[in-house]
Amino acid sequence: MPASPAAAAKAAPSSDETPAISVKDLRKCFGDHEVLKGISLEAHKGDVISILGSSGSGKSTMLRCINLLETPDSGEVRVDGELIRMKPTRDGHQMPADIRQVERIRANLAMVFQSFNLWSHMTVLENLVAAPTHVLKRPRAECLEQAEALLKRVGIWERRNYYPPHMSGGQQQRAAIARALAMNPKVMLFDEPTSALDPELVGEVLRVMRSLAEEGRTMLVVTHEMGFARDVSSKVMFLHKGEVDSVGEPKEMFARPPTPQFKQFIANFNK
Amino acid sequence: MDFDFYLSTMWSVLKALPLTLEIWFSGVAIGLVIATGLTWLRASGYKLGEYFTRGYVFVFRGSPLLVQLYLIYFGLSQFDFVRHSPILWPILRDPMYCTIVAMALNTAAYSSEIFRGSLRAVPVGQIEAAKAFGMSAFTRFRLVTLPIALRLALPAYSTEIILMTKATALASVVTIMEMMGTAQKIQHDTFRPIEVLTCAGVIYLLLNLSIARLFAWVEYLLSPHLRPAPEQSQQVKPVPEVL
Numbered sequence: 001m002p003a004s005p006a007a008a009a010k011a012a013p014s015s016d017e018t019p020a021i022s023v024k025d026l027r028k029c030f031g032d033h034e035v036l037k038g039i040s041l042e043a044h045k046g047d048v049i050s051i052l053g054s055s056g057s058g059k060s061t062m063l064r065c066i067n068l069l070e071t072p073d074s075g076e077v078r079v080d081g082e083l084i085r086m087k088p089t090r091d092g093h094q095m096p097a098d099i100r101q102v103e104r105i106r107a108n109l110a111m112v113f114q115s116f117n118l119w120s121h122m123t124v125l126e127n128l129v130a131a132p133t134h135v136l137k138r139p140r141a142e143c144l145e146q147a148e149a150l151l152k153r154v155g156i157w158e159r160r161n162y163y164p165p166h167m168s169g170g171q172q173q174r175a176a177i178a179r180a181l182a183m184n185p186k187v188m189l190f191d192e193p194t195s196a197l198d199p200e201l202v203g204e205v206l207r208v209m210r211s212l213a214e215e216g217r218t219m220l221v222v223t224h225e226m227g228f229a230r231d232v233s234s235k236v237m238f239l240h241k242g243e244v245d246s247v248g249e250p251k252e253m254f255a256r257p258p259t260p261q262f263k264q265f266i267a268n269f270n271k
Numbered sequence: 272m273d274f275d276f277y278l279s280t281m282w283s284v285l286k287a288l289p290l291t292l293e294i295w296f297s298g299v300a301i302g303l304v305i306a307t308g309l310t311w312l313r314a315s316g317y318k319l320g321e322y323f324t325r326g327y328v329f330v331f332r333g334s335p336l337l338v339q340l341y342l343i344y345f346g347l348s349q350f351d352f353v354r355h356s357p358i359l360w361p362i363l364r365d366p367m368y369c370t371i372v373a374m375a376l377n378t379a380a381y382s383s384e385i386f387r388g389s390l391r392a393v394p395v396g397q398i399e400a401a402k403a404f405g406m407s408a409f410t411r412f413r414l415v416t417l418p419i420a421l422r423l424a425l426p427a428y429s430t431e432i433i434l435m436t437k438a439t440a441l442a443s444v445v446t447i448m449e450m451m452g453t454a455q456k457i458q459h460d461t462f463r464p465i466e467v468l469t470c471a472g473v474i475y476l477l478l479n480l481s482i483a484r485l486f487a488w489v490e491y492l493l494s495p496h497l498r499p500a501p502e503q504s505q506q507v508k509p510v511p512e513v514l
Contacts, residue, residue: 067403069399069402069403099407099408100407103405103406103407104405105405106402106403106404106405107404107405108405109403110403110404111400111403111404113396113399113400113403115396117396117397117399117400118400119397119400119401119414119415120394120397120419120496121418121419121422121493121494121496130404130414131404131405131406134406134410134414135404135405135406135410162500162501163495163496164496165496165497165500166496166500166501167500179404183404183405189403
């Protein structure tokens with residue numbers, strides 16, 4: 001798919017299967033400030049979409065609107081074809097019509113946060129087991145077994161009985177990724193997963209993310225890691241001032257920036 | 272120094288310790304229940320609930336416990352409907368119950384403020400993570416918000432509980448012969464205030480010391496994540512081979 005300006009966002013690749021995530025015309029204001037001015041996005045199974053943009057471009061807000069950590073003012077979000085139903089509030093905004101539905105959908109969309117947000121009073125293992133046992137109601141023994149396997153995979157099994165504050169940022173973020181994986185999510189949302197890390201710890205987290213991409217996980221990644229966006233993702237989306245500036249195939253986008261804004265953006269990074 | 276007098280006084284005051292503990296425990300326990308209700312009311316988001324709790328805290332935190340105790344013990348019985356109520360009168364004619372009621376109402380005001388503060392201090396990210404993983408409001412509260420808020424509340428709440436042990440001494444002014452009441456009686460009988468009050472003071476001190484230690488222990492148990500990391504605490508810095 002050729003890189004092209006905003007219009008391309010709607011021209012999703014022709015496919016019969018239901019998109020894993022479909023966002024249409026998302027709008028969100030914080031007070032007078034319009035953060036999202038009608039964003040659309042489609043992610044199919046196996047897509048790894050890097051969402052780029054300078055700070056304040058609305059990329060994190062967009063991600064947080066997908067799992068309803070922020071409530072969009074208008075627009076629709078579909079997960080696996082299922083529309084998240086909204087109802088109007090008295091003050092003219094909207095809210096989820098059925099919080100149970102939102103909780104059910106959230107359980108399918110594991111999120112990895114910029115500041116890890118591991119539950120600090122639980123050990124790593126407890127962090128991994130909490131949601132699968134209490135939300136998915138899976139047997140604890142089975143969850144523990146899976147948790148240990150996941151911790152081995154991200155390379156911090158030795159730290160399984162540690163509390164989050166006792167680990168480095170990179171270890172915490174890998175634990176947070178393992179916690180997300182423990183939910184067997186359909187889609188993984190990454191909200192600037194490496195931005196809070198010391199430079200020398202970024203690599204270990206990116207390696208884990210790359211291995212997830214390679215096994216065909218569906219991922220939406222808000223990031224400032226240009227290398228990851230260019231080399232690992234299957235699609236790059238560039239937001240500018242609350243709008244989709246451009247979308248496209250990563251190699252193409254970086255080789256021939258479709259818009260002056262994107263060109264400027266990557267130029268700033270290469271400085 | 273008259274050791275025998277000290278010993279006999281100590282013994283007499285100690286015999287009143289169970290009564291002091293009874294007042295203290297009942298007051299704190301009932302107060303905790305009321306405080307939980309108040310905190311819930313305040314956090315529920317209902318405007319009416321918020322106004323009520325603010326008013327409650329304003330009144331019970333803003334006036335002396337002694338005034339509240341007098342109002343409940345001497346004041347309420349002035350009203351006919353209280354004296355004729357089959358529920359209120361058995362409670363309010365009894366100085367012991369009056370003290371417990373006054374203490375419970377008073378500590379509930381302080382405790383609810385402590386709980387409100389600690390609930391607000393739970394990091395947003397911790398709650399967001401719970402939301403993002405699909406936890407329902409109740410599960411979120413049980414697994415994340417409450418355990419964290421509890422740990423945050425403990426230091427301030429233990430102080431409030433210690434204040435309450437000292438407040439039990441006020442029961443003596445409404446004829447209860449708990450430790451302070453007993454001490455005062457001995458003092459009046461013997462005219463030896465230094466010895467008698469020292470004895471009472473020492474017992475209160477030891478009592479509060481054990482309460483403080485108990486809370487410190489609970490705090491310690493609940494916060495392994497705030498202690499030094501396992502191997503860091505034992506780690507010895509390796510000596511450089513080449514110097």
